[in-house]
Amino acid sequence: MLQLKVIREEKTRILQGLRKRNWEGAQLKIINEILALDDQRRLNQKELDDSLAEANRLSKQIGPLMGQGKSAEAEPLKQQVAQLKEQSKQLEERQRSIETEQQELLYAVPNCPHKSVPKGKTPDDNAVYRPWPSPMPVLHEGAVPHWDLGKKYNLFDFELGVKLTGAGFPVYRGQGAKLQRALIQFFLEENIKAGYEEIMPPLLVNEDSARGTGQLPDKEAQMYACERDNFYLIPTAEVPVTNLWRGDILAEKDLPIKATAYTACFRREAGAWGAHVRGLNRLHQFDKVEIVQVEHPDNSYKAHQQMIAHVARIMKKLELPYRILLLCGGDMGFASAKTYDFEVWSAAQERWLEVSSVSNFESFQTNRMQLRFKDSNGKIQLAHTLNGSSLALPRIVAALLENHQTPEGIRIPKALWKYTGFKMIS
């Protein structure tokens, strides 16, 4: 969530940013409501503190009096304290209700887009930040989509997944299974080479963690929940990995923290099914390697660019056509200040598929999870967090199969050979 201090001090900038997210009159009023509540909160706190201070002062006099046996003199003091206490209780209740209301409003406000984020309402308004520079690949006669290739070479099986679990839970097998493992290994190794520490986190997290990265309270419907134990299956490794530092106050020299993790990801995606979800395009369970950075606010945008360059390098090694989009205000995630999407070309479906979303959240997540650092002046400030996929497997597999298919079989890019152990799927 946005920092109160920032809303107070940079209201104009925040309002401008929210307009970029297509917020209008009524919604924008929330900002004023938050600020009005803040004035109330501060006023009320002063009153409360004064009341408590007076009660403390009087209480301190009572002890000695009782010790000296002057209970008659203590009696009126006791009554005064009792009165103050009653008053404090009311003020405290009021304070609590103000804070709750303010908190709820703050939760409803998305991150303020960076000034470089373009205006726009839908995915069509996203800017192509880096187009694919070469001509699109031309497939041979009789080329087919990945779901047919999967069947033909026995790489994955959706019917079996339905038998075991339900739709959206594919079973990978044979070279298909090994390809998954090879990609995971490849991505992790690339990330480690780039200075990321490998993390293998739990796949179930508690409520605090889900709240820390912003999955709760709003996106409850997206996560699978184990109600009995109050755990959630992670929708992305971002959740457990970022929460590793929840509540910490880091030293400035600890920054940046760079972490990578492979995990299975679980998404309910309720109601999102329909067109364009065939095959591996959209699943309830999928594999993903994630990169996360905790950065100094001064460096987070530089880090953002480095992450993009890093993901681009991996895409290149996979020999797949891709482009990078700069998302418009209307298409950005709730918590993000700036997001680049990587899209891979699916040659048989003839459309772009999102395979990575690299975002700078600035202090939106860290404010919620109180992830801070002590700067060189000894001041404590919120760190910035960034994350991105490097990469999500299913659509990469789809593109890989489709783009690299030949009449003789599917060509495996050279970078993967040492992980797959085979150069062709046939």
Next chain:
RNA sequence: GGAUGGGUGGGUGAGUGGCUGAAACCACCGGUUUGCUAAACCGACGUACGGGGAAACUUGUACCGCGGGUUCGAAUCCCGCCCCAUCCGCCA
């Protein structure tokens, strides 16, 4: 699932209901001393939200797992919850 013991500052760990925001030690930071390093010594050393101040800083309140209660006054007493450790059972 059963039994027992625990949750105090970055860590270890004291704490008879008022003098405890909290001893001591370690770590960290600043300094002194010393060819260098080490050691020794001295000092500072929590967080949040308010008030005052341009700032350094100062001041109020809250916080000893969380939430309630008793009391003029709670880290300390009472109740509920959560979490952790160990042992037993089950188990890859």
